[in-house]
Amino acid sequence: MNRLDRNFYQARTEEVARKLLGKKLVRRYTDDVLTGIIVETEAYFGQDDPPSHASSGKTRRSKIMWGTPGLAYIYFIYGMYYMLNVVTEAEGTPGAVLIRALKPLSGLETMQINRKTKTVGKLTNGPGKLTQALSIARNENREDLVKSDKMWIEEGTTYKDKQIKHSARIGVSSGKERQLRFFVGENEFVSGHSPSK
Secondary structure: OOEOOHHHHOOOHHHHHHHOOOOEEEEEEOOEEEEEEEEEEEEEOOOOOOOOHHHHOOOOOHHHHHOOOOEEEEEEEOOOEEEEEEEOOOOOOOOEEEEEEEEEEEOHHHHHHHHOOOOHHHOOOOHHHHHHHOOOOHHHOOOEOOOOOOEEEEOOOOOOHHHEEEEOOOOOOOOOOOOOEEEEOOOOOOOOOOOOO
């Protein structure tokens, strides 16, 4: 196991978002190990970034974004979905990367049960789907991905520069001019892609 260390997350949020592509997310769940390759991310900054939870300053929910790099920041949206983020930047500077999609590797049967679908292409092709598939919820908020035995990120696949694309973040009403969504082009597990299997 080659787990990512604290220094990896302590870098500029945009850089971390791009470098997370190809890394492997690992989740120990009951007696199973669920894993997937990260194929889509989004970067969020501080008060100069309106879509970010940190844009209005520290709140009970968002103060973790100023905290220790490498912590999991998990929040609930639309009364339905949990979103998995990783805290970035040096402590005291707000930043987080949203993990938007995974290419599933192991634990597929458990993911299918968790997601109530047999279609592999629909298991983890979106931020709410991947947390359902890996059973990531409020209990995992503030989990230290550098030290945890429940969830972490390690080295995985290396994608070439030409395979990595960027765009505006999805579902934001402001800050659309910022190209802070990073994804592996033509990968069937990127959100919005029509799954073929």
